[in-house]
Amino acid sequence: MDAVGFQSPLLISGTNLENPFAGYISEILAMEGYFCVEEHDLSKAPLTSDVLKDRPLTILSNVSLDEEEIETLKSYVEGGGNLIASRPPLELADLFGVKPVTGHYNLARDCYIVINDKEPLMEGFPAESLQFKGDSEVYEPKETRVLAWLSAVPYKHPNYVAVALRSYGCGRAALFSYDLGETVVTLHQGVPENASNGPCANADRSGMFKTTSLHIKVLDERQKMIPQADLHQDILVRLIRAMCDSTLPLMRVWHFPDKQPALAFINGDSDGMNLEDLTRILDLVEGYGARYTIYLMREHLPLITPKVLERLKRRGHGLGVHPWAGPRPSFKEMDEEITSITKGFKEHFGFSACSTRTHSIIWVGWVESAKYMAKNCLKMDTSFAPGRCYQEGFICGSGLPFKFMDRDGRLIDLYEQATLETDDGSFTSKTLFPPLTQEEAAAHSLDLIDKCVNKYHCVYHPYFHPLNIREEVFGTYRLEKVLEKLKELNVRTVNDEEWIKFNEARRALKVQIVEAGSGRVTYSVKASKTIEDVTFMFPPQWGNARIAHVRVDGRDSKLSLVNWEGGLEWALINLTLREGCEVRITCEYSEAR
Known part of the structure; x- marks a missing residue:
């Protein structure tokens, strides 16, 4: 030991x-x-x-x-x-x-x-x-x-x-x-060959430059x-x-706050919506204690009046941008569109957007779109989503926020939080799959939620357009079933801003081992940014010894034991750390007598 x-x-x-x-x-x-x-x-x-x-x-x-x-x-x-x-x-x-x-x-x-x-x-x-x-x-x-x-x-x-x-x-x-x-x-990220400037551009044959093309013959x-x-x-x-x-x-x-095994991030795009559509979906989501993020096209910015914005913010919802540069934009056109819509967003609201999804999940280059987003201070994209040839699922292999890497091995300061299922992709044949019924789609969603929470420990991330919950389009049945399931499993929903802030603060933690031996390990943890309910995880065994105490600055912390990630046992504590603070976390192990 x-x-x-x-x-x-x-x-x-x-x-x-x-x-x-x-x-x-x-x-x-x-x-x-x-x-x-x-x-x-x-x-x-x-x-x-x-x-x-x-x-x-x-x-x-x-x-x-x-x-x-x-x-x-x-x-x-x-x-x-x-x-x-x-x-x-x-x-x-x-x-x-x-x-x-x-x-x-x-x-x-x-x-x-x-x-x-x-x-x-x-x-x-x-x-x-x-x-x-x-x-x-x-x-x-x-x-x-x-x-x-x-x-x-x-x-x-x-x-x-x-x-x-x-x-x-x-x-x-x-x-x-x-x-x-x-x-x-x-x-x-798929392969550069399938990018809009690659030899296999439009690999999904949708006639557009979509994120799904990057994964054709890859996934x-x-x-x-x-x-x-x-x-x-x-x-x-x-x-x-x-x-x-x-x-x-x-x-x-841990990936998530407050000892949560998973989170949900529910959002949608403003395509064709009116204020009544937005109000309807917000009322529905709020009825289950959940949060929603709306991605706004340029023409829908005026819908969000100061009164509407106050309601959105007060009830924990989020807003992002939904750029549209056309179906097959050049690099320059995409760059200009992202710059223009983020500028328009800030001029209208007085604060900057922090996340985005491109309309029709359009993407230029292999990582060029990501670079344009990062250049405009966007922190998270959600454009990697199911589409043609992939009706649903983990198209980019992840349900966690990850950062892009360019061809030279340099990280791009932008998270991708991939979308796992879509309303239009499920209920139409645009993916080249047969459309699902309401009951089939809901069953798929409930199964995916269960896997995200209990099997894969990742973010359940669907999108529901406000327009599409009109009864004459797709209705509310599937969304209601999703919200019921999330509430039943006590899964926390987050908006874009709070999820980004948590990840930025988590990544900014500075951790060092300051002492180790004789059944004790002490870590120094410095918080560069305030982070609430951050969960620290400890292996419960050290050789033949079992975890006995975790102390923070000398005081005992309450331990929880969980079996996650395919049955791995972990001991957990929760802490809230304020910007600039430093704590000492000491983990003590003792052998059974």
Whole structure:
């Protein structure tokens, strides 16, 4: 139960011109709430034994290593260190207990991983298989625990390794045969080839430049109801838990406030609506204690008079912008439209919009639209939504807010909170799927809510247009069933502004390990922004010891135990932290007598 040392976990990154997305692991760690990880950039300094000394965990992204650095990593693990590697050099294969296949069949691309549910570490994992993107070495197992197999098809597999864990010397080494960063970026954002300026523009043949085009022939339609990117990240979480729970259990900051297993974000676009339509949907949503965000086209800004705005704000609703630059806009046209509508919004209301959804989910370039949004101080987009060829589901592999990465490996300061289901997509054949009945659509929604809350722990995010709840269009039946279910499960709904503020404050937390050993770990947590009801998570076991107390600045905090993320047990506390404050969180473990 003694800690390896007092150093923080380490992420090894660097410049990789062949795959700039390897660095996305830093964003993955931030999404998963591991804020105590330090980063070492190999382009600025080499990897030495001093860099690795006393590190309870080292995560290696897909970067090039020289012979000396490879030997340094082997010695680190042999001496008791824990290593997780994303598509590491072949020279490290022995470390992971795998054997590279040689000859013509040594690589696989854009295939699947099939979860090994016979492995105790993967017990309860909420998917049978996941797509991975990019290249993977093909390995045979030698002396290793295979957590997931590599395969050309989902649900069955040959004897090749995709994810593995092995004890080596006094330490342990875990392998992702594929590049975790590249996989998650591609599942999130699709491929540049399908972008409006790519060789396969209009890939969905809708005649428009839509976000769904980016995922054509990227997302297997059979996998669309699984948040595949989020679950790749959950494998990383399981490995971190498996490696650190015996050496130094690591605290996380949960995705949602107030120990919530999930949230709901309900919104809609102003297309064709009048004030009566908006009032009707607000009355309905408020009747269930929920909140709603309306995305306004330019012509609907005048509908929101000071009196209407006061009601919206007082009752916790949100407003964003709904740009329309035409069905096939140029970069310049999209840039100008986003700039114009955000400027018009601020002139009308006296404050800036913070989120958006483009009309008809139009998108230019691979990430150019995201850059134009960020340039205009928008903080969140919701344009990645079901459309042609995908009637519903996790089209970009996630139900969590994630940031975009450009082709050079640079993060864009904009969250995507993907839309999971749509009213027009369900009740018409525009997606090339048969229209659903009201009862079928409601059943799909209730099932999706249950999965978001109890299985995947993500944001349930539908859109309902105010126009479309008119009885002569689609009516209110489905929305009422959704609201009833959310209330029954006590799922909190958020508006755009509060969800963005929570995520910005969560990401701004500064976490450091200040003491570790003798059954105790103490963290320093500094809040750069006020954050309410933030949930901190602790592994309940440290070796043979069980969590006994969590103290904040010396005072006991009430612990809650939950089983989330496919049955992983966590101990939780809630805190409200004011801007500029710093607290010490001490987690104490004791062995049963």
